Amino acid sequence: MRQAKYFRLFTGSLILIVLALALISCDKKSTSPEDQQVATPVFSPSGGSYENSISVLISCSTAGATIRYTTNGSEPNSNSNVYSEQISINSTTTIKARAFKAGWVSSAISIAIYNIDTVPAPQISLIGGLYFTAQTTSITCAMAEAQIRYTTDGSTPDESSMLYSTPLTIDASMTLKARAFVSGKLPSSTVSRIYRFQVLPPIITPFGGVFPVSQTVNISCPTAGATIYYTVDGSDPDAQSIVYQGPFHLISNTLLKAVAMKTGWDASLVIPAAFQISAPDQMVLVPQVSFHNGYSDVLLSAYYISKYEVTQFDWYVIMLTDPSFYPEDDPSVYTTLPVESISWMEAIAYCNYRSMTETLEPCYTFGMYGTDPSNWPAGWNSVSNNHEYVLCNWNANGYRLPTEMEWMYAARGEKFSAGTLYSGSNDIDEVAWYAVNSEGETKSIGTKLPNEIGIHDMSGNVFEYCWDIFASLPTTEQFDPVGPPTGVSRVMRGGSCLHDEANCTVARRVSTYATTKTNAMGFRVARKGF
Amino acid sequence: MNIKYLKAGCIEYLYWLYTLACIAWMALRLLDIGIPTGVVFGLPFAIAGILTATKSGLGSFIVSDPGADNTSKSRSSLWKAQIWLGVIFSLVMGWIIVDVKPIAFFTQAHNTQSILSGIFNPNPEQMLPMLQALVETIFLALLATVFAIPFAFVLSFGAAKNLMFTSVWGKLIYLVIRTVATVFRSIEAIVWAIIFCVWVGIGPFAGMLALWIHSIASLIKLYSEQIENIDPGPVEAIKACGASTLQVYRYAVVPQILAPYLAFTIYRWDINVRMATIVGFVGGGGIGLALYQQQQMLAWRNVGLIMWLVALTVWVMDFFSAYIRDKLLTN
Numbered sequence: 001m002r003q004a005k006y007f008r009l010f011t012g013s014l015i016l017i018v019l020a021l022a023l024i025s026c027d028k029k030s031t032s033p034e035d036q037q038v039a040t041p042v043f044s045p046s047g048g049s050y051e052n053s054i055s056v057l058i059s060c061s062t063a064g065a066t067i068r069y070t071t072n073g074s075e076p077n078s079n080s081n082v083y084s085e086q087i088s089i090n091s092t093t094t095i096k097a098r099a100f101k102a103g104w105v106s107s108a109i110s111i112a113i114y115n116i117d118t119v120p121a122p123q124i125s126l127i128g129g130l131y132f133t134a135q136t137t138s139i140t141c142a143m144a145e146a147q148i149r150y151t152t153d154g155s156t157p158d159e160s161s162m163l164y165s166t167p168l169t170i171d172a173s174m175t176l177k178a179r180a181f182v183s184g185k186l187p188s189s190t191v192s193r194i195y196r197f198q199v200l201p202p203i204i205t206p207f208g209g210v211f212p213v214s215q216t217v218n219i220s221c222p223t224a225g226a227t228i229y230y231t232v233d234g235s236d237p238d239a240q241s242i243v244y245q246g247p248f249h250l251i252s253n254t255l256l257k258a259v260a261m262k263t264g265w266d267a268s269l270v271i272p273a274a275f276q277i278s279a280p281d282q283m284v285l286v287p288q289v290s291f292h293n294g295y296s297d298v299l300l301s302a303y304y305i306s307k308y309e310v311t312q313f314d315w316y317v318i319m320l321t322d323p324s325f326y327p328e329d330d331p332s333v334y335t336t337l338p339v340e341s342i343s344w345m346e347a348i349a350y351c352n353y354r355s356m357t358e359t360l361e362p363c364y365t366f367g368m369y370g371t372d373p374s375n376w377p378a379g380w381n382s383v384s385n386n387h388e389y390v391l392c393n394w395n396a397n398g399y400r401l402p403t404e405m406e407w408m409y410a411a412r413g414e415k416f417s418a419g420t421l422y423s424g425s426n427d428i429d430e431v432a433w434y435a436v437n438s439e440g441e442t443k444s445i446g447t448k449l450p451n452e453i454g455i456h457d458m459s460g461n462v463f464e465y466c467w468d469i470f471a472s473l474p475t476t477e478q479f480d481p482v483g484p485p486t487g488v489s490r491v492m493r494g495g496s497c498l499h500d501e502a503n504c505t506v507a508r509r510v511s512t513y514a515t516t517k518t519n520a521m522g523f524r525v526a527r528k529g530f
Numbered sequence: 531m532n533i534k535y536l537k538a539g540c541i542e543y544l545y546w547l548y549t550l551a552c553i554a555w556m557a558l559r560l561l562d563i564g565i566p567t568g569v570v571f572g573l574p575f576a577i578a579g580i581l582t583a584t585k586s587g588l589g590s591f592i593v594s595d596p597g598a599d600n601t602s603k604s605r606s607s608l609w610k611a612q613i614w615l616g617v618i619f620s621l622v623m624g625w626i627i628v629d630v631k632p633i634a635f636f637t638q639a640h641n642t643q644s645i646l647s648g649i650f651n652p653n654p655e656q657m658l659p660m661l662q663a664l665v666e667t668i669f670l671a672l673l674a675t676v677f678a679i680p681f682a683f684v685l686s687f688g689a690a691k692n693l694m695f696t697s698v699w700g701k702l703i704y705l706v707i708r709t710v711a712t713v714f715r716s717i718e719a720i721v722w723a724i725i726f727c728v729w730v731g732i733g734p735f736a737g738m739l740a741l742w743i744h745s746i747a748s749l750i751k752l753y754s755e756q757i758e759n760i761d762p763g764p765v766e767a768i769k770a771c772g773a774s775t776l777q778v779y780r781y782a783v784v785p786q787i788l789a790p791y792l793a794f795t796i797y798r799w800d801i802n803v804r805m806a807t808i809v810g811f812v813g814g815g816g817i818g819l820a821l822y823q824q825q826q827m828l829a830w831r832n833v834g835l836i837m838w839l840v841a842l843t844v845w846v847m848d849f850f851s852a853y854i855r856d857k858l859l860t861n
Contacts, residue, residue, distance in 0.1 A: 382658055471732055488733040488815050498828045510826050515659040518829035
């Protein structure tokens with residue numbers, strides 16, 4: 001029975017405890033928020049004005065609370081910086097702090113404003129960004145006695161950095177950082193600006209296009225001190241490309257691309273310019289070459305030379321005369337037979353008249369009588385010695401006679417080392433009308449094979465006038481030789497339909513008085529190649 | 531007597547050497563048979579020895595005194611046969627070497643048709659430039675002659691034997707001037723023209739220099755021979771009066787030579803006009819160069835024109851030069 005009494009006592013106690021615990025728990029649930037909010041953080045020292053940098057301590061009376069703070073003026077939230085150690089304050093700063101604890105209401109925001117008496121930050125007048133020309137900037141500081149120091153290499157300025165005195169010239173990409181110092185005060189915060197400089201795009205003149213003759217190309221860059229690189233093969237130019245050093249010549253279809261670079265600057269945009277250059281009608285371009293003519297090395301600038309000898313028709317169109325002897329039985333103008341029975345002097349006149357017709361600059365002047373042969377004195381072309389008064393402007397783009405070396409190189413063909421005896425072949429019958437196969441008369445131009453560069457009848461058909469005065473060929477290296485300045489006769493080359501094979505070789509040279517003419521003497525025209 | 535044998539032997543050897551060389555050459559050329567060198571050089575030696583010993587050959591005949599021993603000459607007429615043999619061999623050799631082609635000469639005349647028709651049908655359209663060239667030629671000949679006169683005149687005294695052979699120095703001067711003049715004269719004007727074309731460039735000036743130097747050399751010879759032919763009387767007379775060398779030249783020599791000098795000079799101009807054409811061929815300017823160029827161009831009508839112009843000029847020059855010389859020499 002006693003056992004039952006203990007059991008009842010134990011059970012009753014147990015129920016009481018359970019009831020008590022239930023009461024306690026009910027009581028807890030009904031607790032008000034004010035009672036469970038985390039305490040507001042406290043700053044030490046409190047906000048105010050200070051002469052020097054300080055360390056701020058933030059504390060919270062609620063144990064286990066996490067303090068979060070901001071220094072940029074925003075409300076602290078659960079993502080803000082966690083306070084873990086003293087905050088060092090070097091400049092005027094507003095700190096906002098709040099304490100958090102799980103299950104607790106977060107504390108109110110505590111605000112402290114610390115006025116630290118530092119030097120004011122300097123002002124850089126030039127805003128950062130991309131520039132195409134050199135700039136100047138000034139750096140000012142509100143505090144007049146402040147020394148402004150700056151760096152351009154990205155490092156933070158200190159008291160040994162460069163001292164600002166006069167406005168800076170900014171002409172390269174850089175990061176400019178400035179800071180003001182006053183002794184006894186904290187230096188200002190660092191102000192930085194990032195500048196980038198880019199070279200202006202090069203200017204190509206002419207800026208591409210379709211041209212009947214080769215072009216002299218000029219590239220300039222408005223950015224002073226920039227180096228221009230270019231390519232002519234269509235690839236983008238870089239610092240390994242050709243350096244532009246002066247006007248150059250484009251003689252065939254070319255995609256030119258240019259870029260300008262400067263140390264410390266970004267490279268300019270790549271500027272392309274397309275040139276479509278067509279060779280003059282019925283002419284071939286001979287590029288700049290050097291070759292050995294048997295006596296000396298000869299260097300020639302590029303030139304155009306006609307594929308064909310000047311025909312009777314070509315002559316008639318310009319001169320309105322038909323001097324030619326062939327064909328013997330029919331005196332009419334033949335479109336395909338080479339013109340002959342004209343003197344060297346008359347060939348000169350033809351060149352100028354043709355240049356004028358095609359509005360090109362005539363090459364030849366006679367004494368001081370200008371370039372228009374109709375203004376030249378009567379009888380100018382009937383006195384042999386007058387030939388020395390004919391002067392050639394080698395820079396003019398009009399028609400002219402080839403020089404002897406231009407003729408010789410064109411006759412040899414491009415691959416001089418494999419040069420043939422006659423122009424285009426060692427078998428004269430393939431390429432030339434000469435005494436054996438011509439029946440003693442001129443034949444239609446272009447009816448024999450051309451030579452390597454597409455020129456017909458250099459050997460045979462008619463002898464061709466060259467510009468040069470006849471003399472022994474020089475034995476020293478020649479650059480664009482034009483023959484001696486004085487002499488009695490002019491050079492002819494190439495043999496004719498009346499002559500044997502020995503006269504039709506590319507090396508054979510004969511002379512003629514400038515006023516004489518025979519039915520074996522004609523010419524072809526050339527033009528400068530740039 | 532022994533030296534005569536040696537001479538006769540040498541002549542005989544050279545004769546047979548020549549004959550055998552001819553035979554050997556013809557054998558090689560015509561029959562393609564090579565005769566050994568030893569035979570060509572050795573056999574004549576043997577033949578010469580025999581003939582000399584028997585005094586019957588050509589050598590002995592040449593060496594023997596005329597009229598001394600007629601019997602030996604009449605005894606052998608081998609030398610006559612030798613001469614005939616030599617002449618015949620020489621003619622045959624010449625015929626082969628010169629490559630005489632009588633058939634071509636008589637049958638291929640038509641090849642010259644274009645040239646001849648051109649020459650006899652000159653091209654009047656080229657008259658103006660060709661006349662300019664001709665004038666150039668005449669004047670370059672004139673200048674060459676005129677510029678040659680003073681040099682030749684002065685030097686001709688040094689090349690006259692009768693004036694210079696009075697002292698050793700005179701002989702030396704005579705020798706030097708004569709030698710140089712002979713050498714310069716023997717170098718053809720065309721060669722001088724080639725030299726001067728390189729020197730001063732192609733043109734009439736080079737031609738003038740070529741004719742000038744050749745004229746000096748020629749006139750020295752003509753002038754000095756004229757001096758050598760003067761009458762010594764006036765010279766001796768004026769020397770006897772105590773005249774200096776210069777006075778002798780001035781008053782005894784010059785009056786005697788002036789007229790022939792003028793005649794020779796004009797003759798030389800005449801020659802120079804003709805030579806100027808030739809000189810022009812190698813770059814000496816004038817009509818010769820034109821002729822060369824036109825001939826190169828196979829422009830036979832122009833060549834014909836030039837040829838007739840030159841012929842006319844030379845004929846006129848010849849006529850006047852002869853007339854003037856005649857007047858000078860006879861008056």
